[in-house]
Amino acid sequence: MDVDQLKSAIEACLRQFWDGHSLAVDGASESVDGLIDPLDSLTAVDALIELEKIVGMELPEGSVIRRGGYDSKGQFIEDLTKRVLRYVVGQAK
Template structure:
């Protein structure tokens, strides 16, 4: 499962970086350091589902209210996905 963890982390870090690039055209600091809302975070699950070879329910793995930082997004979502897979994989 450690290999899956590393793949998930890499995918989520890349997703965060892609979202950061989109925000760089803003005019204020808040535009550049925007939190990751839960709706946007759900878009990251597509690649993660391919990694774990399992459909992931957004409401069970994405933190309600989103994420305040890259570390929170990557660490919490990775653990949430791994916990869900361990619990539901037969």
């Protein structure tokens, strides 16, 4: 699988993961929901299970998961895809 195919597969996996695991945050509410990220870093670690199947290697959570969680679906997909690809390409050298 080339890097572009790998990137597409990772993004599709993360999109599906976000849809199933993120917290719905209502911006109009004045509850505690506004104080937390829609997807915390501990939950994001669970996405690595499927990503490891895609990339064919173990991914170190400390190197690929953003500390503090993710504020949006776009941020989650973009940041985690970039970090996973950087790690995988670095291991291939």
